[in-house]
Amino acid sequence: MSVLVYINSKNGLHKSAFETVTYGKKLGDVTVITTGSLSADQLSTLGNYGASKVLVDRSVEGDDDQQLTRIIASAADACSAITIIFSHDLVAKAVAPRLSVRLKAGLISGAINVPSADGTVPVNVFSGKAFGHVKVNASRTIISLLPNSIQPQENGSACSVEDFNGNAGSAGVRVISTKKPEGEIPLPEAELVVSAGRGLKGPENWGLVEDLAAALGAATACSRPVADIGWRPHHEHVGQTGVAIRPNLYIAAGISGAIQHLAGVNGSKVIVVINTDSEAPFFKAADYGVIGDAFEVLPRLTEAVKKFRSSGH
Amino acid sequence: MKILVCISKSPDTTSKISFTENSTKFDENGVQYIVNPYDEWYALVRALEIKEANGGNVTIISVGSAGDEAVIRKALAIGADDAVRIDADPTDAYFAAMQIAEYAKTNGFDLVLTGKETINYNGSQVGGMIAEALDQPFVSVATKMDVNGTTLTLEREINGGIEVVEVNTPAVVSCAKGMAEQRIPNMRGIMAARTKPLQVVAAVAVDQMTTYVNYTMPNAKSACKMIDPSNMDQLVELLHNEAKVI
Numbered sequence: 001m002s003v004l005v006y007i008n009s010k011n012g013l014h015k016s017a018f019e020t021v022t023y024g025k026k027l028g029d030v031t032v033i034t035t036g037s038l039s040a041d042q043l044s045t046l047g048n049y050g051a052s053k054v055l056v057d058r059s060v061e062g063d064d065d066q067q068l069t070r071i072i073a074s075a076a077d078a079c080s081a082i083t084i085i086f087s088h089d090l091v092a093k094a095v096a097p098r099l100s101v102r103l104k105a106g107l108i109s110g111a112i113n114v115p116s117a118d119g120t121v122p123v124n125v126f127s128g129k130a131f132g133h134v135k136v137n138a139s140r141t142i143i144s145l146l147p148n149s150i151q152p153q154e155n156g157s158a159c160s161v162e163d164f165n166g167n168a169g170s171a172g173v174r175v176i177s178t179k180k181p182e183g184e185i186p187l188p189e190a191e192l193v194v195s196a197g198r199g200l201k202g203p204e205n206w207g208l209v210e211d212l213a214a215a216l217g218a219a220t221a222c223s224r225p226v227a228d229i230g231w232r233p234h235h236e237h238v239g240q241t242g243v244a245i246r247p248n249l250y251i252a253a254g255i256s257g258a259i260q261h262l263a264g265v266n267g268s269k270v271i272v273v274i275n276t277d278s279e280a281p282f283f284k285a286a287d288y289g290v291i292g293d294a295f296e297v298l299p300r301l302t303e304a305v306k307k308f309r310s311s312g313h
Numbered sequence: 314m315k316i317l318v319c320i321s322k323s324p325d326t327t328s329k330i331s332f333t334e335n336s337t338k339f340d341e342n343g344v345q346y347i348v349n350p351y352d353e354w355y356a357l358v359r360a361l362e363i364k365e366a367n368g369g370n371v372t373i374i375s376v377g378s379a380g381d382e383a384v385i386r387k388a389l390a391i392g393a394d395d396a397v398r399i400d401a402d403p404t405d406a407y408f409a410a411m412q413i414a415e416y417a418k419t420n421g422f423d424l425v426l427t428g429k430e431t432i433n434y435n436g437s438q439v440g441g442m443i444a445e446a447l448d449q450p451f452v453s454v455a456t457k458m459d460v461n462g463t464t465l466t467l468e469r470e471i472n473g474g475i476e477v478v479e480v481n482t483p484a485v486v487s488c489a490k491g492m493a494e495q496r497i498p499n500m501r502g503i504m505a506a507r508t509k510p511l512q513v514v515a516a517v518a519v520d521q522m523t524t525y526v527n528y529t530m531p532n533a534k535s536a537c538k539m540i541d542p543s544n545m546d547q548l549v550e551l552l553h554n555e556a557k558v559i
């Protein structure tokens with residue numbers, strides 16, 4: 001089966017790119033389509049994860065969803081792809097639905113694994129409170145894969161990279177400016193996340209959270225009230241009405257564990273909860289619990305992590 | 314400016330999620346439906362603010378059965394001039410989007426707004442599908458929107474940052490946090506909502522592209538292991554050797 005994987009290579013290749021190529025390889029012969037200016041040498045490394053070929057349309061950066069939709073549709077036709085894979089990120093949220101209308105393909109978004117034996121694909125529903133098993137009734141399928149759902153696997157070698165003209169056409173969206181926080185790890189892709197809630201008492205105390213995150217190499221997150229009061233930026237708000245994440249490790253300090261918060265984080269592989277209240281509901285969803293004051297426990301944990309990291313881990 | 318706001322019902326966020334009929338159907342027993350928070354808090358309220366500042370008209374649209382009119386009235390209580398219900402069970406996002414696109418095509422809107430996703434199916438699909446069907450630009454996960462004549466200036470989330478963009482109307486925008494503040498309906502709004510026009514429109518024929526075959530629940534967590542707050546070395550050791558996450 002011919003599989004097309006779209007990769008956003010605007011800021012280099014990230015783990016989510018390796019995940020989607022690995023995923024595609026499990027389904028069939030993978031062609032990658034991307035846009036922008038990343039060198040052929042760099043793009044050829046996608047072969048290590050199982051891509052047979054990379055097509056790159058260098059006429060656009062890839063900021064406009066109408067242009068991307070046309071390019072990916074052209075590539076899907078060029079390689080007769082039956083299945084098209086995205087990483088379920090902000091680009092996919094704009095482009096995959098458009099593409100499904102253009103190609104009359106069934107769209108499965110938020111996949112968390114490869115198709116099961118019965119052909120259904122498991123997805124997160126009810127903000128992570130349950131899984132749905134979705135079947136497509138059309139001749140083509142589009143799957144957008146939640147980041148951190150499968151492990152990238154290296155099992156190939158560098159592949160060929162070809163220039164491709166996808167007839168991008170004109171853009172509907174004009175980009176005026178971009179604001180990018182430097183050096184931060186994007187939350188949905190982060191493997192380790194340190195998060196805090198109202199228990200931290202005020203924005204001036206977030207140094208404790210940032211220190212632990214820096215020691216671990218983790219991203220930072222927060223509960224909704226913390227973002228609502230403006231202690232932390234909105235993009236850090238996790239939960240049912242914020243970002244849904246599935247890191248390997250989620251450390252929550254001073255968060256009570258309300259159902260709406262849990263909905264966005266219960267896909268995490270391991271949860272550590274630090275709370276003064278032994279009755280906090282979050283302990284029921286945790287793997288490791290620390291009943292204690294975050295103001296004392298966080299610095300102690302940071303020291304322990306630093307010691308661990310400096311011993312060569 | 315003529316604005317169409319797409320709303321969907323979703324179970325109240327505290328609802329217990331379970332399934333019936335051999336795990337093939339969401340169990341609606343005892344479930345309270347609300348307007349999907351992204352649709353209400355951000356899309357609808359921002360539409361009302363734009364109307365208040367520039368004049369125009371705000372229409373709410375929802376694809377659903379007669380039973381869903383209570384949720385549509387809840388949205389009308391917050392504001393909006395009128396509402397449309399496409400009379401069909403929204404079997405998947407594609408079906409719903411094609412119904413809304415069809416209505417938008419015949420009635421002509423400057424702006425179609427959706428929430429960034431529903432909190433039950435979390436697909437983020439409907440807005441983009443409508444935009445493609447209408448051949449209009451789409452700005453997804455917008456956190457800010459200003460209108461200047463036929464130009465929209467928006468902020469949208471991109472992978473790891475924020476982008477300021479411009480589009481010309483007509484356009485489709487999916488709305489997220491930052492766009493507006495939640496409004497609590499007042500008594501006058503609730504009374505007025507009862508008599509606002511709610512037009513029922515027959516659905517057009519559309520293929521169902523996807524089927525939710527069945528549902529499963531996550532495995533229950535095993536008991537939480539308690540760690541002495543003074544012994545964080547032990548926690549680090551467990552995260553490394555037992556959980557293998559660092």
Ligand SMILES: Cc1cc2nc3c(=O)[nH]c(=O)nc-3n(C[C@H](O)[C@H](O)[C@H](O)COP(=O)(O)OP(=O)(O)OC[C@H]3O[C@@H](n4cnc5c(N)ncnc54)[C@H](O)[C@@H]3O)c2cc1C
Nearest residue numbers: 197198199223224239240241254255256258260261276294
């Ligand atoms: C429709 C709707 C949607 C929602 N969506 C979300 C969502 O997406 N995400 C979300 O997070 N919330 C959401 N909420 C809000 C949610 O219900 C909770 O109110 C919120 O998660 C609570 O945040 P918190 O845990 O930070 O604060 P609190 O509930 O105030 O908890 C603070 C916790 O800190 C502990 N604490 C206090 N001091 C210390 C200390 N020194 N050391 C350690 N622990 C301490 C306390 O024991 C307590 O458990 C939503 C609510 C509604 C109604």
